[in-house]
Amino acid sequence: MSGPLWLTPDDRQDTLPAIPRPRPRPSWATAADPLDELADRLHDLIAAAVHPDEIAAILESDGMNDEHIRLTYGRANSFELAEELYARVPRAYPEPDLAPGDPWHISLLPCLLRGLVFALPGLAYVLGAPFATGSTPIAVLIGSALTGWAWNQALAHRAYTWLGLGDRPSAARALLTGAPLGALLGTAVALAVAGAGEGAAVTFAAVQALYQGAATVLLVLGxxxxxxxxxxxxxxxAVLALVHDVPDPVRIVLLAVSPLTVLVLAAVEVLRGRRGRVRGPGGPKVLASVPYGVFGLATGVLVLHAALGDVLSGGETGAAAAPGAVALTLSMGPAEWLLHRFRSGTLAGLRAATTPKAFRLSTAWTLARCLGLYLLILAALAAAGTLLWPMAEGFDGVRAFGLLLIGTLMWTGLLLQAFGAVLAAASVCGAAALVQTLAVLGGAAQETSLAAPALAALLLTGLVCVTLGRAAAHRP
Structure with missing residues (x-):
């Protein structure tokens, strides 16, 4: 039949033939572009990336090898595919699931308190100055102090690592074992350096070593x-001794009371912290803390150069440069606060930047602001110390430049250390400290001896820009 049954033959002759309904195509014939499906599936991760390399890492973690990518998406490898996905998906950094506010925000007051705690022990040298007799007592104190700085920096890292793993008892055990060993090592170095008739300097160095270990315990445990x-x-x-004559017996009592009190408080805290369940085997490796010790030793040497000038070569006594050492130690409080401000600034840049270049520029600007502010604070502290320090002889341009170089080295080194690049910081600072020491011992002029810190400061600043200019370095 050529038409519907209800039409007459005449009607059927005037009717056009029905248009056949299109047949649906099979699903395999209408498959979407696999690249579009991949972009939809990984949309949030791709949109959050600020560089194609991040997307390439996501693809590889998703189990895609180059052969699969060639067969499925027609691209040579994960990097080529990542480039196309990066160009295809609009940039949109997702807000993290965090409580409102800046996750890197920290109050300035606790940081200033820590800086004050770092600086106050230096007043012990004011009280102990009348007892520093002998030909080389300064060498005894320097040897013991440097040993303590290196050892306790490594010890603090090990204890902090345990705390980061949530194992406070193991952190307390590490401090209970490491702090006394560090005190014994510092005393042994003082005995090895001491000459005849320097028993008072050795005793002072031993008390200093005990204090350093106990103070490390209290600082690590908050x-x-x-x-x-x-x-x-x-x-x-010590402040009274600067303006009035304090009898020697009173000086001895004051020198003994504070370190003994710190020692007792540290013992109580570490014994209290040992209670609880330990994590067991598989904790941090001892060798992982060695670079932190090297960094502590290197920065200690650099600070002593700023504090003592040419004392190692037999020149000035270092009294003129004492405000510089006080300024450096006091500045560690603002330095810690500015490290957090840097991380806040890079997080804001990570959210706002739409290209890798924009993020690098944002990071460089944040670095310039934070480092510049730190150096201004350091210079202001040094200037104030020069005005207030009774034995200061002025703060010339060369000494001020050297102080700012040391400050740059310390702050950029701490910044790299905070991001896990401690080996680079320790290597550069260690080399600078060694070269400057050899230059001073060789009788080089102060201007010449600053060449190594200047080069190291430039190198560390460049390393910060290169290392932290990558978005991957700031991922949680």
Missing amino acids: RERLLLAALAPMSVG
């Missing part, structure tokens, strides 16, 4: 306020 209270008697006595 007991800065207890440490500050324990240092109060010695600090008040």
Whole structure:
């Protein structure tokens, strides 16, 4: 039949033939572009990336090898595919699931308190100055202090690592074992360096080594306020000694009371912290803390060069440069706060930047602001110390330039250390400290001896820009 049955033959002759309904095509014939499907599936991850390399890493972690990519998407490898996905998906950094506010925000007051705690022990040298007799007592104190700085920096890293793993008892055990060993090592170095008739200097160095270990315990366990209270008697006595004559017996009592109090408080805290369940085997490796010790030793040497000038070559006594050392130690508080401000600034740049170049420029600008502000604070502290320090002889341009170089090295080194690049920071600072020491011992002029710190400061600043200019370095 050629038409519907209800039509007459005449009607059927005037009717056009029905248009056949299109047949649906099979699903395999209408498959979407696999690249579009991949972009949809990984949309949030691709949109959050600020460089194609991040997308390539995501693809590889998703199990895609180059052969699969060639067969499925027609691209040579993961990097080529990542480039196309990066260009295809609009940039949109997703807000993290965090409580409102800046995750790197930190109050300035606790940081200033830590800087004060770092600086106050230096007042012990004011009280102990009348007892520093002999031909080379300064070498005894330097040897013991440098040993303590290196050892306790490594010890603090190991304890902090345990704390980061949530194992406070193991951190307390590490401090309980490491702090006394560091004190013994510092005393042994003082004995090895000491000459005849320098028993008083060795005793002072031994007390200094005990204090360094106990103070490390309190700082790692977050007991800065207890440490500050324990240092109060010695600090008040030292300030009085600057303007009045303090009898020797009173000096000895003040020199003994504060370190003994710190020692008792540290023992109580570490014994209390040992209680609880330990994590067991598989903790941090001892060798992982070695670069932190090297960094502590290197920065200690650089600070001593700023504090003592040419004392290692037999020149000035270092009294003129003492404000520089005080400024460096006090500045560690603002330095810590500015490290957090840098991380806040890079997080904001990570959210706002739409290209890798924009993020690098944002990071460089944040670095310039934070480092510049730190150097301004350091210079202001040094200037104030020069005006207030009774024995200061002025702060010339060369010494001020050297102080700012040391400050740059310390702050950029701490920044790299905070991002896990401690080996680079330790290597550069260690080389600078070694070269400057050899230059001073060789009788080089102060201007010449600053060549190594200047080169190291430029190198570390460049490393910060290269290392931290990559978005991957700032991922949680």
